[in-house]
Amino acid sequence: MLIAIFASRDTQRQYASKLSGYITSIGDRKPLVLWYKDLLKIKHWVKAIYTSMPSELDLAVAEVIKEKKNHPKHSNSKSIYWKFFEFIKSIESKLLYTSYHDQLLNRKVEQLVIWNGLKFRQRIAVIAAKKLSIPCCFIERGALPGTTTLDLKGINYLNSVPRDPAYYINRNIKDTLVTEVSGNGDSVELPDDYIFIPFQVNIDSQITMFSPWIDNMFSLVELLLEVENVLGSSMPNVILKSHPSCEQCYQELFEKITKVSKKIFVINDVETSILIKDSSAVVTINSSVGMEALLMRKKVIVLGQAFYNIQGITLSANSTDELIKNIKRVSNWEPNKHLTSSFLDYLKYEYVVKGSWHKPNLEHFQSMAQRLSLLVNSRAY
Numbered sequence: 001m002l003i004a005i006f007a008s009r010d011t012q013r014q015y016a017s018k019l020s021g022y023i024t025s026i027g028d029r030k031p032l033v034l035w036y037k038d039l040l041k042i043k044h045w046v047k048a049i050y051t052s053m054p055s056e057l058d059l060a061v062a063e064v065i066k067e068k069k070n071h072p073k074h075s076n077s078k079s080i081y082w083k084f085f086e087f088i089k090s091i092e093s094k095l096l097y098t099s100y101h102d103q104l105l106n107r108k109v110e111q112l113v114i115w116n117g118l119k120f121r122q123r124i125a126v127i128a129a130k131k132l133s134i135p136c137c138f139i140e141r142g143a144l145p146g147t148t149t150l151d152l153k154g155i156n157y158l159n160s161v162p163r164d165p166a167y168y169i170n171r172n173i174k175d176t177l178v179t180e181v182s183g184n185g186d187s188v189e190l191p192d193d194y195i196f197i198p199f200q201v202n203i204d205s206q207i208t209m210f211s212p213w214i215d216n217m218f219s220l221v222e223l224l225l226e227v228e229n230v231l232g233s234s235m236p237n238v239i240l241k242s243h244p245s246c247e248q249c250y251q252e253l254f255e256k257i258t259k260v261s262k263k264i265f266v267i268n269d270v271e272t273s274i275l276i277k278d279s280s281a282v283v284t285i286n287s288s289v290g291m292e293a294l295l296m297r298k299k300v301i302v303l304g305q306a307f308y309n310i311q312g313i314t315l316s317a318n319s320t321d322e323l324i325k326n327i328k329r330v331s332n333w334e335p336n337k338h339l340t341s342s343f344l345d346y347l348k349y350e351y352v353v354k355g356s357w358h359k360p361n362l363e364h365f366q367s368m369a370q371r372l373s374l375l376v377n378s379r380a381y
Helices: 009-023 043-050 056-069 077-107 120-131 165-169 217-234 251-260 272-277 290-296 320-329 336-353 362-378
Strands: 005-009 031-037 111-115 136-141 147-151 194-198 235-240 264-265 279-286 300-302
Touching: 005 009, 005 272, 009 031, 031 056, 043 077, 056 077, 056 120, 077 120, 111 120, 120 136, 136 300, 136 320, 136 362, 147 362, 194 272, 217 251, 217 320, 235 272, 272 290, 279 290, 279 320, 290 300, 300 320
Parallel strands: 005 031, 005 111, 111 136, 194 235, 194 279, 235 264, 279 300
Antiparallel strands: 136 147
């Protein structure tokens, strides 16, 4: 079976080459590394004009437009700009699809390994693979710290992690994963009792694809102000923190919070792990902070679509009324300790791959090759 690893960034290409080299060295098979820049040929320009295209390309274009509209650089872009952008991306999608489809077909690829699968180029490569009935495996940062995900279904909310609480009830737990955090937030005066809510990146797929009722962090703040207006003095203290990778400027938003709210505070100069540790609960759309909180055995309320949003382990809210209800009850609610421990144990021993693909070592490559072989041989697509 010919396995191809699709790379669209230099870091991915370097890792793919090393992984391919390791798998080849153990005599299992020799995976092909597909560098996206090498796949595009002049003939594809002509073919893209005359070839019938799958409707999924329109969805890929729509998603990239939604992502760009959430970017601060485009907050004031006119409608004519978006029409032109859509036109360009539509042409690009057809060109990429034609090239990826031809290369996968001509090279007789039987299994595609790809990062993320939700970004524009990767998404089109997946569309091409599916049209050729080529199964995909998706690589992403792991669900646990210092690990990697390799999944047949997708990443984040789309992954194959079981969501039924019954799956975890009777599992034998090998060990209890608990993250211990040292230190405190003494450098900044924190409220005695607060809920921590981390900001996320507005243009990330976690927000553009898996946050059905909260469009961005501006919407999140408006939601919290509405909740405070309803709860009044019974509103718990809330600490917000910006995402370190976000380019969005929130100065005016934070000034508004300071003016109109008595319960919501913005603290950016305390470590996230400390803010989690000292909180009474964590509210998140679907951030990895939710997983960090579960590892610290914190109560978690999920507002979006998250693979760890499992009944008995977390609370969830899909509307303002549900969030108000859960904020009222969270102080007296306790997650099921066995379910949480079993879920985390499953992730460690049955799901994640040891080591980060960003800093791979021999043990990581061994674990990755073993998992890839298991998934490919299972053919459970």
